[in-house]
Amino acid sequence: MHLELYMRERRSLVEAARDRYLPSASEPPGRLHEAMRYSVLAPGKRLRPILVIASAEAAGGKADAVLPTACALECIHAFSLIHDDLPCMDDDDTRRGRPTNHIMFGEATALLAGDALLAFAFELISDNLDLLRDGSEDARALEPAAVRVAKVLRVVARASGTWGMVGGQVADMDAEGKDISAQDLQYIHSHKTGALIEASCVVGSLLVGGSPQAVAALSCYGRHLGLAFQIADDILDVVGDESKLGKPVGSDVRQDKATYPKLFGIEESRRKAREEAEMARAAVECLGAAADPLCSIAGYVVEREL
Amino acid sequence: MHLELYMRERRSLVEAARDRYLPSASEPPGRLHEAMRYSVLAPGKRLRPILVIASAEAAGGKADAVLPTACALECIHAFSLIHDDLPCMDDDDTRRGRPTNHIMFGEATALLAGDALLAFAFELISDNLDLLRDGSEDARALEPAAVRVAKVLRVVARASGTWGMVGGQVADMDAEGKDISAQDLQYIHSHKTGALIEASCVVGSLLVGGSPQAVAALSCYGRHLGLAFQIADDILDVVGDESKLGKPVGSDVRQDKATYPKLFGIEESRRKAREEAEMARAAVECLGAAADPLCSIAGYVVEREL
Numbered sequence: 001m002h003l004e005l006y007m008r009e010r011r012s013l014v015e016a017a018r019d020r021y022l023p024s025a026s027e028p029p030g031r032l033h034e035a036m037r038y039s040v041l042a043p044g045k046r047l048r049p050i051l052v053i054a055s056a057e058a059a060g061g062k063a064d065a066v067l068p069t070a071c072a073l074e075c076i077h078a079f080s081l082i083h084d085d086l087p088c089m090d091d092d093d094t095r096r097g098r099p100t101n102h103i104m105f106g107e108a109t110a111l112l113a114g115d116a117l118l119a120f121a122f123e124l125i126s127d128n129l130d131l132l133r134d135g136s137e138d139a140r141a142l143e144p145a146a147v148r149v150a151k152v153l154r155v156v157a158r159a160s161g162t163w164g165m166v167g168g169q170v171a172d173m174d175a176e177g178k179d180i181s182a183q184d185l186q187y188i189h190s191h192k193t194g195a196l197i198e199a200s201c202v203v204g205s206l207l208v209g210g211s212p213q214a215v216a217a218l219s220c221y222g223r224h225l226g227l228a229f230q231i232a233d234d235i236l237d238v239v240g241d242e243s244k245l246g247k248p249v250g251s252d253v254r255q256d257k258a259t260y261p262k263l264f265g266i267e268e269s270r271r272k273a274r275e276e277a278e279m280a281r282a283a284v285e286c287l288g289a290a291a292d293p294l295c296s297i298a299g300y301v302v303e304r305e306l
Numbered sequence: 307m308h309l310e311l312y313m314r315e316r317r318s319l320v321e322a323a324r325d326r327y328l329p330s331a332s333e334p335p336g337r338l339h340e341a342m343r344y345s346v347l348a349p350g351k352r353l354r355p356i357l358v359i360a361s362a363e364a365a366g367g368k369a370d371a372v373l374p375t376a377c378a379l380e381c382i383h384a385f386s387l388i389h390d391d392l393p394c395m396d397d398d399d400t401r402r403g404r405p406t407n408h409i410m411f412g413e414a415t416a417l418l419a420g421d422a423l424l425a426f427a428f429e430l431i432s433d434n435l436d437l438l439r440d441g442s443e444d445a446r447a448l449e450p451a452a453v454r455v456a457k458v459l460r461v462v463a464r465a466s467g468t469w470g471m472v473g474g475q476v477a478d479m480d481a482e483g484k485d486i487s488a489q490d491l492q493y494i495h496s497h498k499t500g501a502l503i504e505a506s507c508v509v510g511s512l513l514v515g516g517s518p519q520a521v522a523a524l525s526c527y528g529r530h531l532g533l534a535f536q537i538a539d540d541i542l543d544v545v546g547d548e549s550k551l552g553k554p555v556g557s558d559v560r561q562d563k564a565t566y567p568k569l570f571g572i573e574e575s576r577r578k579a580r581e582e583a584e585m586a587r588a589a590v591e592c593l594g595a596a597a598d599p600l601c602s603i604a605g606y607v608v609e610r611e612l
Contacts, residue, residue: 023468119472120467150432161425
């Protein structure tokens with residue numbers, strides 16, 4: 001299993017599709033579209049869309065059948081970063097090594113670009129139905145394509161809002177400057193970052209008609225992967241290389257955010273991240289060789305620069 | 307046709323459902339849920355959800371079958387008002403006679419409450435599928451319920467984002483302080499307010515399996531109604547009664563916004579509003595008596611306080 005090659009190939013699929021789907025800056029309102037594209041096209045790992053594809057493949061489906069939904073997850077991720085960086089939130093000036101959206105386009109346009117990306121993500125999910133009907137769907141699929149799209153809609157809507165990402169952001173804000181328990185910290189992480197990562201791992205298999213067992217395994221994988229990812233992120237904020245991260249390190253400490261290193265120290269956090277990655281891998285063992293990329297991704301997520 | 311009674315009955319259906327659906331303030335994160343509820347439960351006409359119901363009824367369906375989607379449209383409306391009032395946008399302190407969301411809960415929570423309401427609206431749309439399957443669907447419906455939900459998803463996502471409301475908001479901002487053409491003004495109005503009103507008129511009939519002719523008629527009705535509504539709103543901002551509107555009058559003039567009175571004067575704007583309402587009524591004539599409430603609503607929208 002050559003992970004780097006695998007990720008590079010999926011990443012180019014995603015990036016080509018996303019460029020095609022996103023509203024063009026030459027269509028009105030051009031400034032809004034420019035702002036939307038600025039954040040979605042920014043350099044990045046594309047972890048969430050790659051997980052959507054890997055999840056579809058692990059359930060026996062094809063990447064092409066899930067590309068709109070894969071891009072939808074990237075749009076939601078971009079929306080959350082734009083709003084997170086706004087002055088009334090984290091007030092960050094740089095992201096991925098470039099000026100943040102509101103520094104480039106002004107606060108009002110950045111706010112609306114985020115809103116538009118969230119709405120656009122749901123439009124992409126509805127577009128995915130056409131692809132599934134066009135014969136590219138997995139032959140073993142028993143459920144009608146529209147039922148699968150409706151399930152995906154539900155998973156993504158819940159993971160984006162108060163039951164997921166936004167709920168986690170609120171809890172994260174509330175925890176600033178406070179001493180919180182390990183349980184509270186896990187709530188924050190599993191919601192703020194974990195929910196969308198878990199959703200990414202689930203929707204690919206849902207769309208291609210994966211079995212309930214496969215979907216459950218991928219959901220469990222996604223839950224552990226999301227936690228592993230966020231613990232690793234917390235660690236990188238302390239020990240990472242600013243030029244590689246594209247954002248200043250130490251911002252969590254400055255804002256007195258609730259993090260794993262703050263609660264457990266660096267070494268214990270590293271151990272926990274690896275433990276979560278191990279549990280993620282174990283969850284998809286039942287899917288056999290089709291889940292090899294997912295297993296490698298779990299390793300990659302915690303070993304990045306730890 | 308007793309419009310006041312009709313609207314009161316539908317309004318209580320909507321308000322009871324919405325109260326049931328919305329996350330409770332006793333569930334975490336409670337502060338976010340309080341902020342979401344604050345704006346959705348604020349006094350209001352409930353025009354959009356009532357239109358969803360009236361559209362379902364005009365196509366031969368029942369109110370009960372479309373309540374989650376009706377509430378979804380109200381959540382999207384509330385989301386847009388919260389973000390519109392933020393300091394980086396219109397910077398308004400009062401709305402519907404009460405302090406705006408960010409005055410009550412702070413800017414960060416207001417921003418996130420808006421985000422969460424948009425995501426929650428899509429969750430409600432996915433929830434609507436269960437109701438349609440529970441036997442409450444119209445017997446004449448030929449399309450599977452999930453296909454109808456996927457269509458509604460597409461209509462609502464497009465009406466909320468850059469192709470609709472958010473796109474109109476950007477164009478509205480860009481037009482401040484400028485001389486714009488009647489065509490540009492119609493673009494702004496038909497997107498900023500019109501798109502969501504048109505969507506409200508369409509999705510009810512889509513959900514209950516209305517015929518393509520009924521859906522097309524309701525879409526045309528919604529387009530004209532939306533324009534009539536916004537022209538009337540422009541007029542009320544000049545001549546309205548502050549205590550009835552629940553917001554300061556004259557804010558468009560102060561911000562030098564593009565409006566019908568600015569471009570055409572009050573009398574010509576009144577004439578245009580009535581003309582649009584007339585075209586709305588004409589569009590649904592083909593639906594017979596089932597569309598009586600919609601015809602009365604068109605009259606109500608322009609005669610409110612003009």
